Amino acid sequence: MSKALKDIAFSMxxxxxxxxxxxxxxxxxxxxxxxxxxxxxxxxxYWLAEHHNMAGIASSATAVLVGHIAGGTQRIRVGSGGVMLPNHPPLTVAEAFGTLAELYPGRIDLGLGRA
Incomplete structure (x- = not known):
């Protein structure tokens, strides 16, 4: 069974x-x-990738960027393509994304990674 293009969920x-x-x-x-x-x-x-120490990439503060994008949009889900847990205390990540989820109910995604 094939889906029509309009029935496919796209993400960026x-x-x-x-x-x-x-x-x-x-x-x-x-x-x-x-x-x-x-x-x-x-x-x-709309997901943001976390990268550090790269002059040409401005996505090192993922939670801040997620809040910026969620605040400037209305419906699209916004999240992290992978917060690298070795780079952040897990409680800090949980608190930041928990707060974002309260500010933008049903719109925040948290992807985790291990770098």
Missing amino acids: LDLVPVREGRSVADALAVSLQTAQHAERLGFTR
Whole structure:
């Protein structure tokens, strides 16, 4: 049984790339605009990938970015493509994402990893 394209849930994973000659603030603004566009297109989820110590990637503070994107959208689910637990105290991750889940009920996803 095949599904029609309109019945397939689409998601997007964003690394928040910093383009050459642009700032981190520009990258964050582009990510919000991209999430808003994805929401208008009917995407189900917008996830942010956690990466550290990479000059061209602005997605190291995943919980902060999830809150930024959720605050600038209305319906799309927003989450982490993988918070790397070796990099963060688990209680801090649980508290941050628990708070986000209260601020944006039914819209926050938490993906975990081990880097």
